[in-house]
Amino acid sequence: MLTLSRPSSFVLVPPSGNGWRSFVAAGTAVGLHALVLGLLLSHWQADTPPAAQVRTLTTRLVTLAPPAPAQPEAVLPPAVIPEPEPAKPVEAPRADPRVEQRKLEQAALARKRVEQQRDRQRLEHERAERQRIEHERREAEELARQQAQLARARAAAEAAERARQAEAAAAASRQYLPISKDAPDYPERALDKGIEGDCTVSYRVNPQGRVEDPQVVGDCHPLFIRPSLNAAKGFRYQPRLVDGRAVSVEGVRNTFHYRIE
Structure with missing residues (x-):
C-alpha cells in the first residue's frame, strides 16, 4: 500500500493481511487470462483460400469417309388376291316324321x-x-x-x-162397485161466468168401501177443484175381496163433468 506523507517524498509501507489477500487474487486472475490468451494464439490459424485449379481443353482432328451412294429400292409386283369361292347353302337337317x-x-x-x-x-x-x-x-x-x-x-x-x-x-x-155417488154442486161463480169443464179425481177405496186421499189429476179449473174433492169423499163402494178378505183399491178415478144446460 502506497501512503503519501509529504508532497516531495513517499514511504513504501507493506500491505496488511486483507490487502495481501486481494493482491494475490488479482495476480491469479491476471495470470489465468494470460494463459487463456496464449492458448488461443497458439491454436489460431488464418483461413487461406485454396488455390484455383487450372482446366486444360484438349482437341483432336478426326477425318470421316465420304457417304456411300443410296441404293434404289426394289419394286415388288402387286400381290394377286384370289377371289373367295361362293358359299354353299347349308341344308337344314330333315326332321324325322315319326318324331314330329x-x-x-x-x-x-x-x-x-x-x-x-x-x-x-x-x-x-x-x-x-x-x-x-x-x-x-x-x-x-x-x-x-x-x-x-x-x-x-x-x-x-x-x-x-x-x-x-x-x-x-x-x-x-x-x-168394488159404487153403492152411492152424488154429483157435486155447480159453483155459483162458475155458473155466473158461464164456465164449463171437466175435473178428474184419483183416490183410494179402503176395505170399508170409503174414499181416502182424493187428489185432482190433470187440468182442472180452480173453481171445480173443491166441489169435486167434496163429492168424491162422499162416494161409497162395495169393498174388494181377495181370498175372502176386504182389501184397499189404489188409483180409482172419477171424472166430473160440469155443463150448463
Missing part, C-alpha cells in the same frame, strides 16, 4: 288333359255353388219358420194377457 308325329300326339294329349282338369274344376265349383245356395235357402226357411212361431206365440201371449186383464178388471169392478 309323336310330338303332335303328346301336345294334343296335354291339351286334352288340361281341358279335362278345367271341366272338373268347373263342375266342382258349380256343385259347391248349388250347395251354398241350397244351404242359404234352408237357413232362410228355418228362420222364417222360427219367426212365425215366435209371432204366433207372442200373439197368443198378448191375447191371453188381454183376456186376463179384462177378466181382472171385470172382477175388480164387480168387487
